[in-house]
Amino acid sequence: MKIGFVGLGIMGKPMAGHLIKDGFETYLFDLNEKAVNELVDQGGHACSSNKEIAENCNVIFTMLPAAKHVSQVLFGDDGLAKNGQPNTIIVDMSSISPEDSKSFAARLQEYNMSFIDAPVSGGEPMAIEGKLSIMAGGSDEHYNQVLPLFESMGGNIVHVGDVGAGSATKLANQIIVSINLAALSEASVFASKSGIDLNKMYEAISGGLAGSAVMEAKMPQIIDRNFEPGGRIEINYKDLGNVQSSANAIGVPLPVTNLVKEIFSSEIANGNGMKDHSFIIDFFEKMANHQTPKGGKL
Amino acid sequence: MKIGFVGLGIMGKPMAGHLIKDGFETYLFDLNEKAVNELVDQGGHACSSNKEIAENCNVIFTMLPAAKHVSQVLFGDDGLAKNGQPNTIIVDMSSISPEDSKSFAARLQEYNMSFIDAPVSGGEPMAIEGKLSIMAGGSDEHYNQVLPLFESMGGNIVHVGDVGAGSATKLANQIIVSINLAALSEASVFASKSGIDLNKMYEAISGGLAGSAVMEAKMPQIIDRNFEPGGRIEINYKDLGNVQSSANAIGVPLPVTNLVKEIFSSEIANGNGMKDHSFIIDFFEKMANHQTPKGGKL
Amino acid sequence: MKIGFVGLGIMGKPMAGHLIKDGFETYLFDLNEKAVNELVDQGGHACSSNKEIAENCNVIFTMLPAAKHVSQVLFGDDGLAKNGQPNTIIVDMSSISPEDSKSFAARLQEYNMSFIDAPVSGGEPMAIEGKLSIMAGGSDEHYNQVLPLFESMGGNIVHVGDVGAGSATKLANQIIVSINLAALSEASVFASKSGIDLNKMYEAISGGLAGSAVMEAKMPQIIDRNFEPGGRIEINYKDLGNVQSSANAIGVPLPVTNLVKEIFSSEIANGNGMKDHSFIIDFFEKMANHQTPKGGKL
Amino acid sequence: MKIGFVGLGIMGKPMAGHLIKDGFETYLFDLNEKAVNELVDQGGHACSSNKEIAENCNVIFTMLPAAKHVSQVLFGDDGLAKNGQPNTIIVDMSSISPEDSKSFAARLQEYNMSFIDAPVSGGEPMAIEGKLSIMAGGSDEHYNQVLPLFESMGGNIVHVGDVGAGSATKLANQIIVSINLAALSEASVFASKSGIDLNKMYEAISGGLAGSAVMEAKMPQIIDRNFEPGGRIEINYKDLGNVQSSANAIGVPLPVTNLVKEIFSSEIANGNGMKDHSFIIDFFEKMANHQTPKGGKL
């Protein structure tokens, strides 16, 4: 089995690294040659185009910014569909919408290729550790074929349903993450303007029903006013755009998500798209005319 | 040291029970005689009025439905202030607003009494186990005096600040719990109408950044469509009312909390106030015209 | 018939002036003596306390900032209830909640006095012109007794129902005004950041289904960036607070109103409470990082 | 000058009828032959394809449901661009996004054709009367060439700016209309559940700052519970989708519009997309568990 990997950015590079380390024969392509070269040093095989990937591999991973990039890699003239072999399995691990995933699967079928949508959560740290959560959509047969590869890159791996289900689950994940960030922000601004030391608030409530992974990850960042990303506002916003187009398509109104989405949009309009998504607290701080103090205590 | 305890409902009864069990001399009053009698069987002392409590005790706990009840117990003609002794410490563990807590403290000062606001989280199960989270506001001196009593009833006990800080922290807690419930609801309805088995969603995302205590506690309830309370919608709504009046008082706009508050209000208007607060998923299900299936899978 | 008028501020002074001009024997009181004196010059009778008003008059108008002031004027020791005569009709024209209006009416009944709630819209200009809209709640009998007095001060006078109905109608009015202001703001920021001259937008849409009194009154102010009040943000916010407490009392969720209310709250937190309520456009401009230009055209 | 008109539905048919009546030589095409035939009876010329329109005409109007239809009519193999003559002016009067309008204009330039976006408001009644509001985007030169044609169909005609400005103005219009509908709905449910006769509310407030074209048009419909369209929920929702994609493109967060959009979405999910847009009151009625009574009075 020859594995292809297209898209060697923040996420893709360490993910492909695990495949190589675990002994899979891995062919690599990215617009950015440097990333390819680094992985070649680790034992991967460089390709100079998607076409070359397509010609060599029978399982191909893509890990690209958004659906339009996936579309180009798959269906461009130089792309995987036109240049690949029948029975190739394409596994897209980018975060895109289920509607896009399904449409890609349908178009690949015309080339006798199969598709799995397998977006991830856990971010760069888990990608590096090889412990990503992977939520995969596709047939049992194809899922089982690629499972060993998922196990190389991931920790918690769940086959959530048919094609599109992986993407939909990832979007459900992003709904929760985004809203929980807003919740933490409102609570923190409220408590801080009430005169409470955020360290004390954290100590008091993180072990109870208000506790969450978002609180564990982001409360320390908020207290330190350290908004180095982690997950960037603009990527989170892209995901919320996918949530919305998918929700529109299937008829699910999401009043809270969409209010939060506008808050992300405001941060981008004000030049903060590159900051960590916990920086949406800035919106609530400005509304209240109160910035939570560095160190947590006024 | 003689301890008084007023308000022996779902929460107060097991809390007072721990004090008794741990050997504190505990005087009891509640409008409901049955609760008093049960605790007398465990070793407590029955009182027949707040006045009697006031006359006997130098530390008095109150655990009552809302601020108006606390106000009456404290400042009624038969109440603790008019009938008690100087230097009494009153510890209100009800969930009320910081503004009410501060005003009670100020009025008690005229009687040479002290006040601690020490609301809890963890609900009936933790009250029974004696492992409540207690977030206390008051002076160091008074806090230290009652700390052994808190240790009898609580697990995680934090002195969050001066009078009012306990109540404010509890409200911050409720902001997060309420919004996280809305987040889980939107994600579940979205995923389910997308065709995803909620068990699979839970398995895929609960270990990552979307994970939370709310998800751990409520996802199983949603999947079972078991909305026996736990925390009732109407109590949660009362807390959100306190959030709002406190936020108004200190000038903290809370757009997401207030949107969620209206959703709680709608469930009450539709007769569901007695159900578990996770039942706000009903609102989103009706918006989407899709009920998540019992068992999680369509 | 001797008429009393308590509360001679921005609204009350010109309103009482019309009564005097139309020949009604009018007794006046306000904490601010200057306002009383001005009206005495026009033919009114000065009183030096609410007590003196109560002793002299059988129909008494109040036009005060908020319910707490009305409560004090009515039920203070020096107030209208304790010092007045049976069968007095008290007509409160302040903007308060229907729940307060009803409670005042009930308490006045114990003094054999009657109550009408008759808030107004139209603001200072219509108060000066004597063309206020008056929405009155109370019995037919009492309404008919005071109708000639309303006709002196008002243009469009409607008997909307029993006690409380006047206040509720005024709040319904404020719901619409506040939300329509938000609508105009969002549309203006959107159009302006799209590159459109707001004068052109106004010309194109004001005659159609988007047209409104809010647009007629406020679009020119927005284009001139002239936010001299008119209706102040803080008064509008007070009304939205009454909307909310009344809506809570009767079980009417108002998701849009409450979102808009938080926006008013933010402007107050940022020091803009004294500006015209059309200044809430500031909130949307900051969200979009785009200020609509003075003159309407970039 | 030979005029083409493509899209003879609810709006397009009466619009083309005015051109014919005013003596313009008008060529007609619609997928629905019946509409063409009716207009032929009035003096128009039938065409059997967009190609035929393109070959015959130098000014061509399109009035189609959405951008995808416009795209097909313009750029399909059988469409206006490939089959038309240089210097043709295409005037799209459909409601689409400014981004689509600009992209169509750019693509038409490659064919040496010009584009004006000129959406309308006023609905079917004004289309029939020939009194539509027309908001046009394009160059002065082209605008002046087609102005006599606009004058045949419209009443208030405004040249709002360059290509895209017409569409953006129409979307600003839809922002206001949609939110004002929500405002009227919240106020009506609040007043009605307060016990107020909606006729009285209407009488009391429609002349003041709460008054609006939406209130004039829709309050009677709400009182009669007559939700025959007028403007349909699903068309209004389509416009709000365009608002959102355009607002995303230019970076304008619209929190109120997007909340209202989810309410429209809910009505569609619940099968009410074909009803008049004033039927969104249904959402608020269900939230409050109170239906406003037919006739306005409980």
Ligand SMILES: NC(=O)C1=CN([C@@H]2O[C@H](COP(=O)(O)OP(=O)(O)OC[C@H]3O[C@@H](n4cnc5c(N)ncnc54)[C@H](OP(=O)(O)O)[C@@H]3O)[C@@H](O)[C@H]2O)C=CC1
């Ligand atoms: N970062 C995170 O924390 C997480 C990200 N994700 C998702 O993972 C996906 C990838 O994210 P991330 O790794 O951060 O993104 P990056 O932008 O870092 O990486 C994308 C890579 O794809 C390359 N690329 C783009 N187009 C092509 C093409 N046509 N052919 C070949 N290579 C191409 C880019 O090259 P170049 O840079 O030269 O354009 C870049 O190296 C996204 O969908 C994201 O939403 C999911 C979970 C967490």
Ligand SMILES: NC(=O)C1=CN([C@@H]2O[C@H](COP(=O)(O)OP(=O)(O)OC[C@H]3O[C@@H](n4cnc5c(N)ncnc54)[C@H](OP(=O)(O)O)[C@@H]3O)[C@@H](O)[C@H]2O)C=CC1
């Ligand atoms: N302004 C507007 O555009 C509109 C206002 N309203 C409503 O009308 C009401 C009055 O508004 P407005 O006239 O602007 O308010 P102002 O504050 O201008 O006037 C209130 C007056 O009442 C006096 N007052 C307060 N307490 C007492 C008391 N205990 N005894 C006697 N007099 C007292 C105040 O005196 P002092 O200043 O000395 O305290 C002041 O002169 C409010 O409820 C408002 O919401 C309604 C429609 C429009």
Ligand SMILES: NC(=O)C1=CN([C@@H]2O[C@H](COP(=O)(O)OP(=O)(O)OC[C@H]3O[C@@H](n4cnc5c(N)ncnc54)[C@H](OP(=O)(O)O)[C@@H]3O)[C@@H](O)[C@H]2O)C=CC1
């Ligand atoms: N209705 C209203 O109140 C208002 C509508 N608008 C806007 O005006 C536009 C038109 O609305 P409306 O008239 O109501 O829509 P309709 O659906 O009634 O009319 C559209 C017409 O276009 C025809 N059509 C669709 N595709 C093609 C094609 N490829 N070639 C030729 N004809 C085609 C349709 O034919 P067929 O039916 O056979 O598919 C139909 O007759 C929309 O953008 C709408 O948003 C603006 C203001 C008010």
